[in-house]
Amino acid sequence: MRVFLSAGLAALALGCTPPPPPPAPPIDAQRLALRLEASGQLLEPVRILFDWRLSERDGRFRGRGVARVEPPYKARLDLFLPNGESALRAALVNDDLRLPGGAPDGLVPPPEMLWGTLGVFRPSRSATLERGENLADGRAAILYRLPGGIGLRYVVGDGGVHVVERLSGGRVVERLAVEPEAGGRFPSEATYRNVTAFRELTLTRREVTSVELYPPDIWEVTP
Secondary structure (H helix, E strand, O other): OHHHHHHHHHHHHHHHOOOOOOOOOOOOHHHHHHHHHHHOOOOOOEEEEEEEEEEEOOEEEEEEEEEEEEOOOEEEEEEEOOOOOEEEEEEEEOOEEEOOOOOOOOOOOOHHHHHHOOOOOOOOOOOEEEEEEEOOOOOEEEEEEOOOOOEEEEEEEOOEEEEEEEEEOOEEEEEEEEEOOOOOOOOOEEEEEEOOOOEEEEEEEEEEEEOOOOOHHHHOOOO
16 A cells, blocks of 8 residues: 555656756857847947956056057057056957067957957957857857867857857866946946956946047057
């Protein structure tokens, strides 16, 4: 009797168990990537003023900065200390990151992450698309492979790019997290973390202004 009763209770419990949720629909990663690239395109020359703060082993620093941006894919970044002294400058043209001689390694994000700080979806032209996947929180991930075996992972959702990660051996070694602004073209904040160097750089937008085309030599960074 106990055996029959136990079997009956087990059957009843199984009958009351809710069915598993249906599998997430497959994602067309190529189509999603093309849509993100189109929606994140730069449309006009702008000047972006921002505050920055840097935390690393040697201390903490902060100041003001300016980003000068021009379509299709040109950007110039200048960081200044509170006394107005130049702390860093860099230019990015397509995938070509230009730094002056003697610039510290690992402070400026790699090209795909630097574009991400502007809300621009631009994987390296040498990146190979591997797959896309739906995430449990409603967002999606797109995975690429860079030369040398480095993985590149985008997490995207409302407002475009939310996270960009570089992975080595399956572990995140660099990470960019951006805060999209509802109805805004550029993220309100971007935080870049170099995990191996224990370095974090945060850029907080203050003002965006439309401007005329920049002189061509602005994209050349000299010592």
